[in-house]
Amino acid sequence: MRLNTISGRFAALTIIFVVLAEICILLPSLASYRLDYLESRLERAQIASLALLATDESLASDLESELLQNAGVFNVVLRRNDIRQLVLSSPIPGPVSATYDLREEGVFQTMDDALRTLFDNRDEVIRVIGSPVNQAGQLIEITMNTAPLRQGMIDYGLRLLLLSAAFSVMTALLLNLVVQRLVLVPIRRVISHMVAYANAPEDPRHIIAPNARIAELNAAESALETMQKTVTSSLKQKERMAQLGQAVAKISHDLRNILTTTQIFADRLEDSADPKVRRAAPKLVNSISRAVTLCETTLAFGKAEEPPPTLSRFNLAQLAADVVEAETLAGEAVGKVDFVTDIPPSLTIRADRDQLYRVLTNLIRNARQAIEGTGEPGTVELAAGENDNEWWIRIGDTGPGLPEKAREHLFKPFSGSARKGGTGLGLTIAADLVRGHGGAVDLIRSDAEGSEFMIHIPRDVSIALQPQPAAAQ
Ligand SMILES: Nc1ncnc2c1ncn2[C@@H]1O[C@H](COP(=O)(O)OP(=O)(O)O)[C@@H](O)[C@H]1O
Ligand SMILES: [Mg+2]
Known part of the structure; x- marks a missing residue:
């Protein structure tokens, strides 16, 4: 039995407590034994x-010494009717060293006397005074030696200690049994359930059924049961979601291919001889291209983890120009959005060029779409710079600011879109990609005058190379 186990602790504590209790009762017991x-x-x-008083005088001398020997005293004095009478006497081996009057001794006095008797190992002669039994006189006084008393006290004390040792061992054993039965067995059961459950958390057979009779242990079992049930059901749900995700990915993939083919045919409708068909054609093309975008972003998001960034050094102004060019083309139909870039031409940044292209495209496209949505002209501004720790890129626009829904679900997949045909994935993907670089995307301003997003990319490569969090939550 080791001391760091519950049974070990219990056994040790029992022994300590019994010994303490024994020490407390030993002295009073010895005092009472002496008395x-x-x-x-x-x-x-x-x-x-x-x-002796009742005996014939002639026999007295022999009888006297025998009686004294039997009584274990040297002489006896009786006081009757105020007369002090030496009834029995024999030679005393030494001077009387102390007198104890039992009629006057209080509790503490007897304990003090007991201690003194115990630790004084000289054999001394003492005088003891007490009241005679049956009111046979006023006082009785004896002289006796202390050695037999002391020996008796030692024997008695040892017997008491031995008994308490046996008692404490027995109590410890019994307590141990009780602890085993009441506490350790249920605790081991909980532990074995935890271990079994950890090995196969999706298997509901490993969920504990509370049956401990001790209230606290039962509460622990119930808490474990609740936790296991929650985990198991959310695991099942996750599994179903994963399967669903795979199905959605497959559908998106095939649908995109089908739509791309349809798009080619829809393009041809613009050359149709029928003016009605010609008029409807651009709307059809638009709808199909929105559907293709939806499929593509869903597919991109479906890759639960973006590949880690492949870092290279490149010119940021150049990259921004590419993005702006593509967006200008995409927004040509309305043509009311101005793009302004304020990026030092020599600014070189270390990042994954393709990923950063996607990030900027997503943010700039959102800004363009927000401005276009107002029907008013507006400006999208792109600025960048660097300091000792990081590169920063700011994308501002003069649009209407983020709608409340988008602000509430900022960077959360599928839930933040407030735009017709939107997926609510653009910002999530942008944030995930930047996080893969060890950086962050922040919304620093959004009001009626427009919005401003800030991208931070740290210079410290070690941050970027840390494992990337999953894109989906
Ligand atoms: N610069 C912006 N100005 C105003 N609203 C914005 C801006 N950027 C994003 N939003 C809002 O946030 C929503 C979520 O954007 P995003 O995650 O890119 O999804 P999506 O563009 O597919 O809707 C958008 O629907 C839009 O309402
Ligand atoms: Mg978007």
């Missing part, structure tokens, strides 16, 4: 003296 001993001596002396 009993002295009183029995007085009683025997009284009987002996009465025996």
Whole structure:
């Protein structure tokens, strides 16, 4: 039994407590033993003296020494009718060293006397005074030696200690049994359930069924049961979601291919001889291209983890120009959005060029779409710079600011879109890609005058190379 186990602790504590309790009762027990001993001596002396008084004088001398020996005292004095009478006497081996009057001794006095008797190992002669039994006089006084009393006390003390040792061992064993049964067995059960459950958390057979009779343990089991049920059901749900995700990915993939083919045919409708068909054609093309975009972004998001960035050094102004060019082309139909870039021409940045292209495209496209949505002209501004720790890119626009829904679900997949035909994935993907670089995308301003997003990309490569969090939550 080791001391760091519950049973070990219990056994040790039991022994300590019993020993402490024993120490507390040992002294009073010894004091009471001594008192009993002295009183029995007085009683025997009284009987002996009465025996002698009733005997023939001629026999007295022999009988006297025998009676004294039997009583274990040297002499006996009785006081009757105010007359002090030496009834029995024999030679005393030494001077009387102390007198104890049992009629006057208080509790603490007896304990003090007991201690003194115990630790004084000289054999001394003491005088003991007490009241005679049966009111056979006013006082009885004996002289006796201390050695037999002391020996008796030592034997008694040892017996008491031995008994308490046996008692404490037995209590420890019993307590141990009880602890095993009441506490350890249920705890081991909980542990084994936890281990089994950890190995196969999706298997509901490993969920614990609370049955401990001790309230606290039962509460622990119930808490474990609740936790296991929650985890198991959310695991199942996750699994279903993953399967669903795979199905959605497959559908998106095939749908995109079908739509791309349809798009080619829809393009041809613009050359149709029928003016109605010609008029409807651009709307059809537009709808199909929105559907293709939806498929593509869903597919991109479906890759639960973006590949880690492949870092290279490149000119940021050049990249921004590419993005702006593509967006200008995409927004040509309305043509009311101005793009302004304020990026030092020599600014070189270390990042994944393709990923950063996607990030900027997403943010700039959102800005363009927001401005276009107002029907008013507006400006999208792109600025960038660097400091000792990072590169920063700011994308601002003069649009209407983020709608409340978008602000509430900022960077959350599928839930933030407030735009017709939107997926609510653009910002999520942008944020995930930048996080893959160890950086962050922040919305720093959004009001009626427009919005401003800030991208931070740290210079410290080690941050970028840390494992990338999953894009989906
Ligand atoms: N610069 C912006 N100005 C105003 N609203 C914006 C801006 N950027 C994003 N939003 C809002 O946030 C929503 C979520 O954007 P995003 O995650 O790119 O999804 P989507 O563009 O597919 O809707 C958009 O629908 C739009 O309402
Ligand atoms: Mg978008």
